[in-house]
Amino acid sequence: MHTLVAGTFMATLSVCSLANAAVDIKLAHNGNTNPDDPQNVGVDAFKKMVEERSDGEINVQIYPAGQLGDARAIVEGVQLGMIEMGDVENGPMGGFVPEAMLWDLPFIFRDIDHAHNVLDGEIGSMVQEKYLDAGIRHLAYNDGGFRYFTNDERPIRSMEDLEGLKIRVMESEVMVDTLNAFGASAVPMSFGELYTALQQGVVDGQENPMNLINSQRFYEVQDYLSLSGHFYYPRQYIAGEAWWSTLDAEHQEIISKAALEASAIQREALADYQVEMRKALEGHGMEINEVEKDAFIEAALEKIYPSYYEVLGSGDPERGEELISNIMATE
Missing domain, CATH: 3.40.190.170 (Bacterial extracellular solute-binding protein, family 7)
Structure with missing residues (x-):
């Protein structure tokens, strides 16, 4: 009897420990390292929100400037589970998800508001779902701006x-x-x-x-x-679907919400930054x-x-x- 109770207790303790185990996220992008750049404003906000809301159970390490490869290499790393997450421009995505080529069509969007309304609407959601066929979970669109x-x-x-x-x-x-x-x-x-x-x-x-x-x-x-x-130049926060499926529901919710909020922060930062960039150039x-x-x-x-x-x-x-x-x- 005591052996059975002890065994049940240890099994319960083991499950609880796994549920609260630390999650380490490598988040890669191939942009610059300037902390004022909107891309870095976004990923830094994501890191802060995720770590605070998980009470430190999730740790986010950002790898900028192509440290883990160019955009295609990052996507492939996410697919293979070598990289947990990426913030990747749309350029190579059509090679993984043909429908993503919609966003690459020239002059498909009249202005930034039009782009956001499409990406955040039914068509944007449809394209996001297609990523699952490639072993990728698409979490949110953010802006690279017009080219x-x-x-x-x-x-x-x-x-x-x-x-x-x-x-x-x-x-x-x-x-x-x-x-x-x-x-x-x-x-x-x-x-x-x-x-x-x-x-x-x-x-x-x-x-x-x-x-x-x-x-x-x-x-x-x-x-x-x-x-x-x-x-138009969208980026996206993506995660490996195989890795994603190992997370508990609470951690998935924290990451999903933070990605959407970080995207909104990044979009706002870019709108202001573009005005400064024209003056700088x-x-x-x-x-x-x-x-x-x-x-x-x-x-x-x-x-x-x-x-x-x-x-x-x-x-x-x-x-x-x-x-x-x-x-x-x-x-």
């Missing part, structure tokens, strides 16, 4: 100005196709190689949000910044110009969107076209 062209040859005011320029893009099929349709020569390349490629003339230009243009000091090797806003001597967008938008509608209807519709081109139409019709 703009820079180069060291001439201002880009129209599509004709892009002709003949070698422009680096992320490793995204949609982005490569888009730049080629716009008349440039698209060169997919990892972010870590970009500065040297610009410096050595391997590429003439690139496209990124203003905060990254500034933080990576591209103004040292690029003269012109053209406000094209051709791509002008101060560094970059020539900034507006862009005539009508021809770009027409090329996107006629040459890019139809070629992705089938893949975005999971084999059904009519569904893909409907998805795009619903995005564009969202207020």
Whole structure:
């Protein structure tokens, strides 16, 4: 009898200990280390909320600046359980979740409010669910902002100005196709190689949000910044589904809520930061110009969107076209 009671007590104690065991999270991104950058504002807020709300049961270690690899390597690490979480840009995500290519389509969003309404609505939720098929839990969307062209040859005011320029893009099929349709020569390349490629003339230009243009000091090797806003640049907080399933429900809830709240904090920080970045880039001597967008938008509608209807519709081109139409019709 005593042996049975003792055994039951020890088993109960063991279960309780496992339930309250410390959880260590490696959270990786390939952005910069500037604490004022909105991406770091977001992940730092996530770390603080998770550790405080779990009473120290969850520990978050942030690995910035590509310490655990570029965006694709981070996603693969999350899939394999080598990295618990990532804050990753959308560029490589279409290789894992075809529907994620929706967000890479040029000029798919009119402005930042339109982007948020879509991402936070039914279509955004549908794409999030598709991540589970790739062994990834998508927790929240945050902002990278809209992307703009820079180069060291001439201002880009129209599509004709892009002709003949070698422009680096992320490793995204949609982005490569888009730049080629716009008349440039698209060169997919990892972010870590970009500065040297610009410096050595391997590429003439690139496209990124203003905060990254500034933080990576591209103004040292690029003269012109053209406000094209051709791509929107979402990031996402992701977690490995296999790892996620080992967490108890309380810890899952803490992490899920913190990811959503950190995303909101990051979005707000970026809105303010973009204003500062334009002033900073002008101060560094970059020539900034507006862009005539009508021809770009027409090329996107006629040459890019139809070629992705089938893949975005999971084999059904009519569904893909409907998805795009619903995005564009969202207020």
